[in-house]
Amino acid sequence: MMEIYAVPNLTTPNKPVVFNADVCSGCNRCVEVCVSDVFMPSPEKGKPPVILYPDECYYCGCCVMECPLRDKGAIKLSWPLMQRVRWKRKATGEHFRIGMRNSSSLKNKESS
């Protein structure tokens, strides 16, 4: 059976950056450039860094900007749920938002 631990609450937001460990080479370029020093190099060589201080992330995106593997999906900046903004397609009235599953769900039903 899974062990259950007594642990303190996480800080919120706690996942400003999402790595893909299969792509990330663990070069720690993001660790080098972060203005808030949010990351800590992984104790295991070649692995993505640990996000040690997620609450101090300023969401400037420089970690993504500097990542040599960003376009292969090694790193993404992820705004907290409260900041995932919405938009509306002018011609169809469809609603979308950051992080939604696909672009054709949620038809807007507003009267016009």
Next chain:
Amino acid sequence: MKNEGGDMPELLKWQYPIRYGQEMEVDADVLVLGGGLAGCFAAISAARKGLKVALVDKGAVIHSGAAGSGIDHWGSCPANPASKVSPEQYTKNQIETFMGGYGNVIAQYIVARDSYDVLLELEKMGMKVRDTEDEFKGAEFRDDKSKLLFAYDYESNHCIRIWGTGMKPALYKECKRLGVHLYERTMVTSLLTENGKQGARVVGATGVNTRTGEFCIFKAKASVLCMATPERLWIFSTEWTGLVCRDGPPSNAGDGHAMAWRAGAELTMMEKSTHEEWGGSTGIGSALFGSGTTFATWYPCSLVDAKGKEIPWVDRNGDTLTSVSQRTHPAPTKKQDFFSLVLGGGEGGKSTSPHLIEDLAERIKRGEFALPLYADLPGMPEHERRVIFGLMVGQEGKTWIVYRNLIQAGFDPNKDMLQVYDLGPAPHGWRRLRYGGLVHDWDLKSTVEGLYAAGQQIFDGCGASYACCTGRWAGSHAAEYAMRIDTLATINREQVDKEKARVYAPIERSEGMDWKELESGIAKVMQDYCGDVKTEELMKIGLQSLEEIKEIEAPTICARNPHELMRSLEVLDILTCCEIIVHACLARRSSNNWLYFQRLDYPVNDPPEWRKWITLKLKDNKVRIGELPLDYQGPLKKNYEAHRK
């Protein structure tokens, strides 16, 4: 399933070597403290004179500072070839119309004169400043001869759109090329003075490495303080993003203000310091410029209501505008009166540039417009749409990632309208971003010998061109000063030891208060006793509360590693900044709309006897209040020429 990584293991060993107490000594001709735009330019201009330059930065120079992730406009640039205003006209408008006389004339004039040359220097360093690919050929805001793109005001052309995500990387490369010695991840903790005396010549600084905890002693013939306006003073929470900063990154904790104060340098305009919501506070709402607005980067985007009805724009006379183009031109009846800075201006934040109808919120409540509102990019003329979303959103600070994330999520500026998250854009007061800072002369020398300052470190400092131009100016004057000095001064060991004890105290305690609780407590005092409405009684209680915190809770602050030590030392600097602000607010016994300063007990706005700078400094550890005439700069052209190096 995708393997994310990045998670916190149950117990993680500190991955950097720990060197608490160990000392590293550095000698330099010129020491630059803070490596943002101002600091980089100060270092570059001193290094160009062949001097040994050390640059200390809390982050990594390539992306540190308020413009670390980019900047989309180069303001205060009336000396460019397509400008229709002179540096003198521009400065007069900025100081008189935009700030009612309460502006930094010396710095503003230096910027107005030098900013085009500085922009050309940045271009030489590799930053893109022109539409070389003719992406915007035929646009109203483009000067076809120079290929410069102008922003906001298409008639007077004093603000240039730039590809500023390349600015910090270009400056970083230039610093390296010129052999500037970089000390990164190093928090400067104090200025060292001759014989350790407050108010005496600055002869160096101390610092602590934020990863190893190593102690650093910097000795220099001249120093340039280039740190930022303090953030995190009124609102603090770690449950919102970025520690709820106003404008710059969380590391902008007022360290420079605090150490200059302790060293005895004089500050002014500190009573103008206003709380965080006014920067478009990044933590509480959506990501800055990451939702629909008409403000700054998004200017002059059309807004529509939920049913597609456009929100009208008016000019400063209240006349309704009928085209998008009119939003970027001065009102016809005031032809000669070009826009104030970017947007806004006028007493009490009243907009002098074209803006949305002022009673929008009322008209929404009456049912004339339906919520939510949207930024109608598809409805904008093509050049405007592409320059707002793609250049401005994309190059402005923190928007490179906004552009990338939105496009990756399927947002199409040709088809989609981004939601506006309130009853229309808030009345942002861009002027509010201009805080107090160090008093200086025409050399950008502080009131303390050997100490120069630039960027947000001087009073009223704001903006990228401001930071770069004042940095360049201060760096070259510091270099001239250093060249007149034969040998480095001896460091006072007692002063170093005292500072060392102060710096390491938080890691020597095994229990006490953590930095977050201390910071929240300080912010609450500022909200309760130094908020929008001020009285003598309130502020005296505030000052007493801060003094109590300094005596009772601050000496218990506790840190478990070098990173927490950095944050703890920042909070102590924040506490000092708050004290300076309350002292300054108590000293100005009159209300002043230009300074966003309301005193219930002195309600008369800007009476003539209070039209002056209130200055303050420490002497023998006692607060000394002084004053300076608003126009202490003297004749502009003459002084500029006499002090240009």
